[in-house]
Structure formats: structure tokens, C-alpha cells
Amino acid sequence: MSLTVQKFGGTSVADADRIKEVADHIARSSQKEQVVAVVSAMGKTTDNLIRLAQDVSGIHPGRELDMLLTAGERISMALLCMALADLGIKSASFTGSQAGIITDTTHTKAKILEIKPDRLKAALKEGIIPVVAGFQGVSTGNDVTTLGRGGSDTTAVALAAALNADRCEIYTDVPGVFSADPRVVPEAKKLKHVSFEEMLEIAATGGKVLALRSVEFARNHNVVLEVRSSFTWEPGTLVNEENDNMEQPIVSAVTSDVSSAKLTITGVPDQPGIAASLFRGLADRAINVDMIVQNTSQDGTTDISFTVPKTDVGMAVEIAGQIAPMIGAENVSIDENVAQVSLIGAGMKTNPGVTATMFEELAKLGVNIEMISTSPIRISCMIRKDNTEMAVKALHQAFSLEQ
């Protein structure tokens, strides 16, 4: 009998009716395969708990924030087990700790170190469906930890790897991975299949369906993923290893991301080692720099622009402001009205014309390209934020992604 890990996100277990629907689905699945369920907190639970924390205090120690937020999955998983009991299905809920999800001690964004799924295996052997709390683990110091953004997906993928499951189904409120955000491009097409590499690029450039980290984990452990809807239950998007026998689409998807800001340092002496000292400073504070552009040198000085997540802007400006005078630079400026538009497709590797077409399309729209970054299967352009929707629509059409 095959084994599937089914992960249900917050919208999939948002209220009593949705939990009952999920129980129905698990009950049906369990007739033809072994199932391990992983659940997030119900809909708005996490937001409500965070609001309570803000009402109570301006200081939220990571250990206590983790203790607080992990209450959410306890509630949803216990309720799901009750709904399964109502259908005559034997199940048992397991906290991260009970499921053997051992993490490091970094509260609010712990990394999984090891999984010891003995209790889950024992339950499966007895015909009991394990319902596991996503997002949480227990640290090597025996404290409750959470895995940070996308943590429940990571829990599901990591459990699928540890249990040697045949696949990991990620149930959410959309039917799969699309060629573009359907809210922006109504004719966007659901992709039947994307490779891990494509999915990584999609997740990294603004695709919200799967968190980057869970895709990385799935690729590293070769866990076949399927993204599906818990509202329609229709077949979704399969994410697995690239298959050389399949014809690769040149472009699979267009994504956009407005979560970064552009920092520019002007009047930087154009000497070796100057840029290194800046980016070392940022790296030391764990700030993720994405695109970098350095202007042509004029009068022995140059301008350096780079993007950082908006959430890190404050810290990045502080660091850049400290380093600028040390390296003799003039000024640090921030620009938050930027967006990144990306094309992703495994077929790009063998089709060099994509970049040219992309640039031509943006030029036709009168959209200026401020920065560029590429990977073997992705091209990203930084443009003005106001142009994002227009650019995404035009590129989707130019590459006929609706077909």
C-alpha cells in the first residue's frame, strides 16, 4: 500500500465545515492508501494570537512566541481527529515533539535537524492515521520551536522524506501552480507539471503557492509534491524531477514580486574590495541581497544599487550608512517603488531568444528595465512598481502561456 503525506493549510481547515470536508477527503483517501495528515493552524488563528501578543507586550521573546503560536496547530489537529472519529476513522494527533521533529534552538525560524517518526510509524502499523502539527518542532534543548514561514509545508515534505512516502500532497486554496497569478492574468493556465528547479525559481520570485524552503527540501530528498485544492479536490500540479523525455516548455510561468526595495550608494570609490566590505557587512546580519548593479565608473567613483527584502530595509540602511563613510561613499538612498518581474522555464537553457523577447516586450510598453538578474532557467527584471501588472499581462501573452 502506498503512503501519502497530505498537508492542509490554514484556509483548508479555516472552520468546522472545512475541517469536516478535509476529514471526508482523508477518509476516502485512506481506503486506497496509507495517509499521514499535516495541518496548519485554522485560518486566522495565528493572526489573532499575534494581535493578543501585541496587546499584552511590546516584547515578544522567541521562546514564548513559539509557545504561543504552536497552540494553533494543536487546536486544528485535535479537531480534525474528532471529525475523523465522527466518520469512524481511527486517528491520533501528534505535536511536533511527539512526531519526532527535532530542530535547532533558533526560535521562530528553527531548522529541522532530524526526524524520529517512531510514534507515527507505530500508529500507521496499528491502522491509526497520524495527524501531525505542521510548523512546529522540539529543539535539542527541549523547547518548543516553530519553523518560520512556510513551516507547515516543510513539516510535510520532511515527514514524507523521513517516512519514505510515495508523495506529498499540499492542499491549499488554489488548484495548483499557474502560469501567472490568476488574479492578475485571468487566462493564466494551471500547470500540470513543473520541475523542482522551476518551482524553486517560481517560489523565489513571488509565486506564493509553495514556500521556497519546502521545495528545496523536496528536491534535496526527491519527494514528489502535488499542489492541490482542498476546495475542488481536482488534480493539481505535480512537482518532481525534470524528465528528459518530456518536451520542456520554453517559458512556464511569469511571476512578480514587490517585496524588495532598492538601496543605492552613490560616490563609491571604484577600487577593488570596496563592494566586498559592504556586502560582507550585510551578509553578517543575514540580510539577503538579490540583484546588484554597479554603474560605469565616472571620475573614479561609481554608484552601487542592490535589492533587499523590504522587511530588512531598516537594518540594511543602518549597515550601509555605517559602511559608507568608512569606504568614502557619499550617500545612501532607498527606493521602495520597485518590482521584479520574472520569466521561468526549464526550456530556456536551450532557447537563448527569451531574453531578447522579454526586453522587446517591456520596451514596447515603455517600461524601463532598471536591473537584471538571470539563472539558467529564469530572467528577472526590476521595473517601476506601477508597471507590474501591465508587464506581467504582456509577457504572459507574448509567450502564449494561456495555451
Next chain:
Amino acid sequence: MSLTVQKFGGTSVADADRIKEVADHIARSSQKEQVVAVVSAMGKTTDNLIRLAQDVSGIHPGRELDMLLTAGERISMALLCMALADLGIKSASFTGSQAGIITDTTHTKAKILEIKPDRLKAALKEGIIPVVAGFQGVSTGNDVTTLGRGGSDTTAVALAAALNADRCEIYTDVPGVFSADPRVVPEAKKLKHVSFEEMLEIAATGGKVLALRSVEFARNHNVVLEVRSSFTWEPGTLVNEENDNMEQPIVSAVTSDVSSAKLTITGVPDQPGIAASLFRGLADRAINVDMIVQNTSQDGTTDISFTVPKTDVGMAVEIAGQIAPMIGAENVSIDENVAQVSLIGAGMKTNPGVTATMFEELAKLGVNIEMISTSPIRISCMIRKDNTEMAVKALHQAFSLEQ
């Protein structure tokens, strides 16, 4: 430095403001003594979780109910630690499991088997205030358990015993233990001191301030209790060992209880062993029988009446109905319109006149006494439910308890 366990009930941590007040109090206390805090779930949390469970399913396996309800204290204790952090006080929350509260495997009403407070001791040593989840533990089978009604009080008392604390303060929404329920008798007086024995009788006969079980635990381990208000923070009622040097009040309190029903089995053959088989049957199903009355035999048959908690009436009737034909009894009837009114006082031991005064007072009111039960420091009468308030008021006045 002395060590105090401070327990805060649901109303004491009902919202953000109340949690901040509790943090303030702990901060002040911690300047003069070591403090371990024990918290219940916030106000209505438990009720809301139970409602969710009812929405989701008609079946609530104990293991899952415990998993669900223990989310409540996680929330309140994490929030309290955040509020303490805001005041610059170092604290850390501990689940039942982390606090070393080991229970048996009886879900929803587990018994504490052992306490291993190593982590709490380590925290205290480091100057960190432990904030412990009340009501919950971990079973010998490594599952999450709850301690049932009054569980948080039991947690606090058990921790006070295990940590050899100097006292255990129970903070609630009333200023202490009163000579009667102040909602019924406005002139009721707050008692400065009651003995464990009196407190046990008060708790057993309808006094809601402390759960019977936690008082038993306190007596057995000689943990000095103080019941106090988290709204006024004024000195409350001290509960400890009887002190022979103190003058014992003849009557300390009047209590009433409408939570029992009266079952009557008529036409029972008046032979040895008949009553035993009935009460053995009830005991086997863990039904707590309180008062028992057997009428004078007529024609070789008798009527047996006894009280059981209203929550167990269904099961008690079922058992009585099964046993009645086996013992040749005629009929089983239920009467839910009954109430028990009790007088409690350590001085009763040496003052035999109390019973007479009580009966006279009830007679003056025209209140019929249907059943009687006594202990060395208590007299309880079963009367019609409608007469409860009138009887409590008259008895309170007759014994001058307002003075």
C-alpha cells in the same frame, strides 16, 4: 528567600489588561520572594474550544479533547511571559510536560503520579520566573493529559508541595472564602482563616472557590493555601492546619448545592445484602453517592433514596433500573428539585447544639428536611430546591455569621 506558588485562574488572565496586571503583581512579589506562577486558560477560551469541538464532531476522544484544551494554557502562559518581559522580568513558560507533571493515562481527568520539577528548579536558580501551564500533564504513555475540574488549582498545590514552597496563593475573582455565597447573603463575611478540614467540607458542599481535590492535596502535603483576589489584591483567606491555640468558631460557613438529584427505589425487600448490591453497582461505574436514606420497613419492603450528581443521573437510573428487578424492587424515580444546605464549622465537634438550632430554624421557615448527613464538622440537610436561598439566609443569620 521564601518561595511562593501563585496560581491565576481564568478570570484573572481573561484579557490583555488583566494579564498585564498579573504581570505587575508577579513583578512586585518577585522583589521579596521567589515566585512560580501557574495559569489557567484565558476566560472563555475553554468554552470556545469546546464549542468548536461540538461543531466539528459528535465524538470527542479523550486524547484529542486533552490535546485541544491544553492549547488554552499555552496561550495564557506565553502571553504572561511576554507581559513580564515588558516589565524587564525574566520568565519562561513551561507546559505540564516540561514542568515534569507526570500523570496516569486517564484522559480528561488524569491523576498526578509524580512531579519532576528539574527544569523549574533550574530556572529559579538562574533567576528566571517559571510560568507553568495549569490543568495539564504528560502521561506515562507520553500523551498530553488534563487533570479535570479544578485542575489548575491541583497543579499549583502539587507544584508547591514538590518545590517545598512556603505557600500557595490561589488568585481568583473573589477576595477569599466567605461565610456564605455573597450573591445570596450580601452581609456574608470573608473568613480570615479556615482549616483544611473546614475547607474540604465547604468545597464538598457547594463552595466554588477551591476544588475539593486541590484542598485534599494541600492537606495531605501540608501546603499552606491562601485564596485571594486578582482584582483587589487584598489579603484573602488562609487555609492551613487547624491550630489548637485558636478559638474555633462553632459555625464558619453556610453552603448550598443544587448539583445533585435524588433517586428513590420503592418496594425493596428488606433483606441483608440488597442495598449492598445496588451501591456496588453504582460504585463500579464510579458514581459518587452522597446521602442515603432507607425508610422504616413496611410489609417486609422498604424505600431507598440516595443522591447522585445530576451529571450521573442517566447512568445511575440505568444501573438502578437493571438492579431493581433482580432484587425484587418495584420502581425507580428521580427528583431533580432538591438542594443540600450545609453548616460547616470546626467548633461543631465540641458544640452538640448546632444540629438542633439548624432543624429549628428550618422548621420556623416551614422547610421540610428530606435527608440528613453529617460529619464531625458539618451538617447537611436535603430540602426542596425552591427553599435554598431562604434557608441559607436564615441559617447565616441564626448563627450570626456576619459578625
